Amino acid sequence: MKKVAILGSTGSIGTQALDVIRANRDRFKVTSLTCGKNIEELSKQIEEFSPRLVVTADETDALILAKRYPKLEVMYGESGLIAAAEDDSEILLNSLMGMRGLVPTYRGIRSGKDIALANKETLVAGGELVMDAVHKSGVKLLPVDSEHSAIFQCLQGNQGKRIKRILLTASGGPFRGYNRKQLEEVTLEQALKHPKWTMGRKITIDSATMMNKGLEVIEARWLFDVPLTDIQVLVHPESIVHSAVEFEDTSVIAQMGLPDMRIPISVALGYPERIPYEGRSLDFFQEGANLTFEEPDTDVFGCIKLAYAASEAGGSYPVVMNAANEVLVDKFLKGKISFVDIEKNIEKILELHTPSYNLGLNDIIEIDQIIRKEVMG
Structure with missing residues (x-):
């Protein structure tokens, strides 16, 4: 019975991961689940999978769940994500969107957990730092992206x-x-x-x-x-x-x-074994x-x-590119810029950037926040 913590359990990857776990209850036990704001979906997951800890983005939602499930540990924000990453699981599935995934991944690695990674930004912004931690901790970093x-x-x-x-x-x-x-x-x-x-x-x-x-x-x-x-x-x-x-x-x-994310998810969660699938x-x-x-x-x-x-x-360039892209995509989704403005603005931002190198975790976070503020205007 492998203990699994899932960051982003109500999103596309998280719900499909729970499909895999649901079909293999003799193999997996869910220890922690986290979500953004979809607490109704999270409530259904709590009742089905009985985690020890759940985490929401906001305190208000955490208080609602704490009242609804008085015997359950409920946390919120980044501290909650870190707690979930460092819980007593054996493998951490990180399917968070954006830079929110970097710190929990890093802390999960440092606490000795294998990582099933579906958060691109972890390696885009912090590749050297994260891989160094993987090698020092002796854990496995198992990719979930299909490619x-x-x-x-x-x-x-x-x-x-x-x-x-x-x-x-x-x-x-x-x-x-x-x-x-x-x-x-x-x-x-x-x-x-x-x-x-x-x-x-x-x-x-x-x-x-x-x-x-x-x-x-x-x-x-x-x-x-x-x-x-x-x-x-x-x-x-x-x-x-x-x-x-x-x-x-x-x-x-x-x-x-066939295109089906449950397959790479099951490869990562089940490794080194293959899990039977009825698809x-x-x-x-x-x-x-x-x-x-x-x-x-x-x-x-x-x-x-x-x-x-x-x-x-290298250095801070990937951090800058990633941060700018996240903000610009959000602007496009809100109708504030055109589709081609995403690429055009990323290119301008990279051209104007003065790089720094040998980045630690706090350096990456600081650069990311500075670029976001600049791009948001």
Whole structure:
């Protein structure tokens, strides 16, 4: 019985993780659950999974739950997230959105827990710091993103073999094939219609700008310790090949399957075992019959180039890029800027930035907050 804490249990990844746990109650025990403001969904999860600790974003919601469940420990805010990260679980699933995920991940690692990571910002902003903590603590950092899980699976049994290339697949998002002029006219409603995946609003917009793929390139650099030049993005609209690895003998090993986040979640939670799943298998004569791959158009989707450049420059650049992107996506979601303004403003902010290096946790948090205030105006 593996004890699991889930940060962000009412979001897309969190609810699907609970689907996996629900189907494998003999394998997992939920110890802590956290949410933003969806306390009604959290209440249903409390009654089904009986955690020891729950955490909300706001004190008001925490007081409501404390009154509703008097025997349950209820906390709120960052201190609550840290408490959940440091509870008595064996594995911490972090599916928080944004920079809120960095500190709990770091504290969970330092407390000796394996991490199932579905929070991109942890490695984008704090890759060097986090991976150093992973190595010192001797814990496992298990990727939950479908692409990084695919790479992780391809590497099993190949530890120590030299990687020639990581082939990171991308669906292309809703605007695959668009030119720059067409992008200037897209609406919020169009940007939120992803052709393959059902995700939260922020990550869906990141997929539309293809910044999501840029962030994943940076993650892959840290997770698999490969140079940026050895990571190639492939646009694969069918989303059947979730990513692949080419080794020095030019053999390519790919991980394939239907688009279903429960699979990478179960890989991370169950590792090193595979967990049986009753979902539909890939039909190679239907979904697998015609698989296509394209080179991404980085002149149209410039966020990919910005991510490569920020990661190559290192230091505070990825922190700045990530912070600016989060604020600008939120502005777009609120109708304050256009779709192409996201990329344009990130590029300007990076050009004006004076970098700093050898960042500690507090440095990363301070830079992130400064950039957010500047971009918010």
